[in-house]
Every structure is written in C-alpha cells, then in structure tokens.
Amino acid sequence: MKIVLKNLTKVFVNKKTKSEVRAVDNLDIEIPDGKLVGLLGPSGCGKSTTLFMISGLQAPTAGQIYFGDLDVTQLAPEKRGIGLVFQNYALYPHMTVEQNIKFPLTNMRVSKKEADERCLNAARLVQIDNLLDRKPNELSGGQQQRVAIARALVKNPNVLLLDEPLSNLDARLRLQTREEIKRIQRETGVTTVFVTHDQEEAMSISDFIVVMKEGVMQQVDVPQKVYDDPVNLFVAKFLGTPPINVFLGEIRDHKVYINNEPIMDTEFEDQEVYVGVRPEGFVVSDKGVLSCEIYQLEVMGRDISIISKNPASEKPTIRSIVDADVKVPASGIVKFNLKPNKVYLFNRQTEYRLGKEPLVKPEEVSETEATEATLEN
Ligand SMILES: Nc1ncnc2c1ncn2[C@@H]1O[C@H](COP(=O)(O)OP(=O)(O)O)[C@@H](O)[C@H]1O
Numbered sequence: 001m002k003i004v005l006k007n008l009t010k011v012f013v014n015k016k017t018k019s020e021v022r023a024v025d026n027l028d029i030e031i032p033d034g035k036l037v038g039l040l041g042p043s044g045c046g047k048s049t050t051l052f053m054i055s056g057l058q059a060p061t062a063g064q065i066y067f068g069d070l071d072v073t074q075l076a077p078e079k080r081g082i083g084l085v086f087q088n089y090a091l092y093p094h095m096t097v098e099q100n101i102k103f104p105l106t107n108m109r110v111s112k113k114e115a116d117e118r119c120l121n122a123a124r125l126v127q128i129d130n131l132l133d134r135k136p137n138e139l140s141g142g143q144q145q146r147v148a149i150a151r152a153l154v155k156n157p158n159v160l161l162l163d164e165p166l167s168n169l170d171a172r173l174r175l176q177t178r179e180e181i182k183r184i185q186r187e188t189g190v191t192t193v194f195v196t197h198d199q200e201e202a203m204s205i206s207d208f209i210v211v212m213k214e215g216v217m218q219q220v221d222v223p224q225k226v227y228d229d230p231v232n233l234f235v236a237k238f239l240g241t242p243p244i245n246v247f248l249g250e251i252r253d254h255k256v257y258i259n260n261e262p263i264m265d266t267e268f269e270d271q272e273v274y275v276g277v278r279p280e281g282f283v284v285s286d287k288g289v290l291s292c293e294i295y296q297l298e299v300m301g302r303d304i305s306i307i308s309k310n311p312a313s314e315k316p317t318i319r320s321i322v323d324a325d326v327k328v329p330a331s332g333i334v335k336f337n338l339k340p341n342k343v344y345l346f347n348r349q350t351e352y353r354l355g356k357e358p359l360v361k362p363e364e365v366s367e368t369e370a371t372e373a374t375l376e377n
C-alpha cells in the first residue's frame with residue numbers, strides 16, 4: 001500500500017508557557033508500495049511523531065495522510081490496517097508468546113483454526129515457532145522483539161511501522177535482527193516505515209531514506225545517493241562513519257582554498273565556504289595539495305586511519321582512511337591530494353551545498369508579491 005503524506009504538520013503547544021514546538025513541519029513524502037523507508041534524524045527531530053500520525057495515534061495539526069488513494073487522516077487507528085512495533089517490545093508479560101501474537105485477532109471475526117494458522121505463519125516468519133509456549137521473561141531481547149514483529153504482522157497489515165525497534169538490542173543482535181527485518185519485509189512485501197537515529201542502520205536496511213532535522217525533511221533518496229550527493233551540510237555530516245571532515249575554506253578566482261593552499265578548481269563564484277571531505281577522499285602524495293600534521297595513526301588490518309591536524313579544520317582533528325599498504329610517515333607533515341568526487345562545497349551562511357540551493361516555489365513568490373501589493377494599498 002502506497003503511503004502519501006501531504007504537508008503533514010504537528011504543532012505541540014505547551015499550555016502553561018504557550019510556547020510552540022513544530023515537531024513535524026510540512027512533511028511531503030510519497031512512500032511507494034512494498035518499499036522499506038527509513039526515517040532518519042537526531043533525537044527530537046520528529047520521527048516518532050510522524051510515525052504516530054501515520055498510525056493514527058496522534059492527530060495532525062494540518063495536512064493529510066493517504067493509504068493508496070484513501071484519505072485516512074480522520075480514520076481511527078484500528079481501521080487503518082497497521083502493524084506497530086516499538087523500541088521496548090511492549091509484550092504482555094503474563095501471556096505466552098502464542099497468546100501475545102494472537103492478541104490482535106481477539107476482536108476480529110477469525111475462527112480458532114485460522115488464528116492458529118496465522119499465528120504459526122507469523123511465528124515461522126520471524127523464526128520463533130519453537131518458542132510459542134514461553135513467557136516473555138523467558139526470552140532474550142532479540143526473541144522478544146521478534147514476538148513483537150510477529151504480533152504486528154498477524155493481522156496482515158497494509159503498513160508496518162517500526163519505531164527504533166533495534167535500539168534495545170546489543171550490537172550483534174542488532175545487526176542480525178536488522179537483516180531479519182529486511183528479509184521479512186521482502187518476503188511479505190508490506191510497505192514499511194522504519195524509524196531510527198542510527199545512520200548506518202538506516203543506510204543498510206532502507207530502500208529510501210528520509211533525512212529529517214527539527215521537523216523538516218532535508219532529503220529523500222536511495223541511501224547511496226544521499227551519501228554521495230548531500231544537499232546540505234547537515235545531511236553530509238549526519239551520514240557516514242567516520243563522519244565527513246569539515247574545513248573553513250574560501251573560493252577565490254575559481255579556486256578553492258583551505259588554509260591558503262589551493263586544493264582544486266571550481267566553477268563557483270568567490271565566497272566563503274565549508275569544504276567537506278569524506279575520510280576516503282584523501283590520497284597520500286609527496287606532491288599533495290593539502291598539508292596536515294600527523295597526530296596519530298591507527299592501523300586496522302584492512303586500512304589505516306590517519307588522524308591529523310590542520311588549522312582550518314572545524315574539529316581538532318581530521319580523520320582520513322587509506323589502504324593499509326600506503327606508506328604514511330609516522331609523524332610530521334603528511335600531504336594529501338583530494339578525490340574530487342569526495343569533496344563538497346557548502347555556503348557558509350545557508351549551509352546549502354553549492355549548486356543544490358532549493359528553487360523558490362512559484363506560489364511562494366506570488367504570495368510575497370501579494371503581501372507587498374496589499375501593504376502598498
Ligand atoms: N506529546 C508531546 N507534547 C509536547 N511535545 C512533544 C510531544 N511529543 C513530542 N514532542 C516534541 O516534539 C519534538 C519531536 O519529538 P519526536 O517525534 O518524539 O522526536 P524523535 O522521535 O525524532 O526523537 C520534540 O521536540 C519533542 O520534545
């Protein structure tokens with residue numbers, strides 16, 4: 001089932017102070033049928049609020065939600081055909097796994113035989129069909145989360161909504177469970193929205209990711225495209241480990257300078273910029289264009305992390321990654337050439353990537369003109 005969010009907005013008003021929080025601000029997204037979409041952003045950026053509005057647990061302040069062609073904005077949660085999974089599993093402790101999974105079928109007209117069948121199918125799908133008689137406290141965290149997923153799937157939902165479902169699992173289980181979720185999503189073909197603050201998780205699991213900041217959508221695309229082609233400094237910084245290195249730079253006469261060293265040519269006009277360089281964008285070379293002072297080397301099997309310093313770096317140190325067979329001096333100055341496709345230029349004021357500034361929508365222009373016209377009268 002395709003999900004469409006149109007200008008979806010949620011404003012919370014603090015009754016005492018009358019202050020407003022725009023938790024979700026004019027969100028416009030189309031989630032294609034059968035895809036897994038990752039909602040990604042730092043804590044407090046409006047991910048859960050978006051998910052709760054899709055589920056119907058929270059009513060939007062403005063905007064619409066469509067499932068397929070149907071406007072479900074005013075529809076009660078239980079009529080939307082959704083499966084919800086939370087971070088904390090939320091299983092009923094006094095019920096067995098089987099009773100937990102079957103619980104959503106209680107008020108539906110489903111025969112006992114069909115309930116048994118559906119329960120077993122869901123349990124098989126998440127590979128816990130051997131645990132049906134256990135109570136939740138007899139299961140590991142990963143197993144409990146599988147029960148929660150089975151319970152969400154037993155109604156054959158149109159839409160599966162997952163809110164940070166892996167956050168309470170340890171690192172290995174998180175990796176394994178995320179592969180499982182991807183597999184289950186593929187097998188069932190259920191349109192899925194997966195909320196996470198973990199960029200690596202979102203990148204690895206999603207067909208598309210939606211990057212959010214302070215309630216506002218920043219970019220939507222396939223994960224690799226968002227990584228390779230970020231629209232602004234926030235997105236560039238949010239994706240990638242180790243994160244992108246940021247330098248204060250400037251453009252003069254179509255050359256980009258970092259710390260007064262010309263590092264590359266550019267088509268853009270003179271201005272102050274941030275220069276972002278991905279860790280894999282550095283090439284050690286005697287004739288390198290950027291000089292940095294080595295601070296520390298981390299040799300890690302496959303590659304070497306060179307930790308170095310440059311006065312123009314935004315952070316105290318720069319982290320670059322090169323192959324383990326590259327000769328790197330143990331101390332002193334290291335010179336780098338930069339791979340052009342790993343270097344990004346951002347406007348120092350707006351933090352938009354150069355060439356990626358949003359076009360002003362025609363209606364916004366006419367609105368301003370209209371206001372001015374009224375003022376003149
Ligand atoms: N019920 C609420 N009342 C007031 N403010 C809320 C409420 N729920 C969320 N918020 C605020 O809305 C913003 C977005 O919250 P949330 O959607 O939970 O973020 P996320 O899930 O991305 O961490 C935050 O500033 C949060 O404090």
Ligand SMILES: [Mg+2]
Nearest residue numbers: 044047048049
């Ligand atoms: Mg949340």
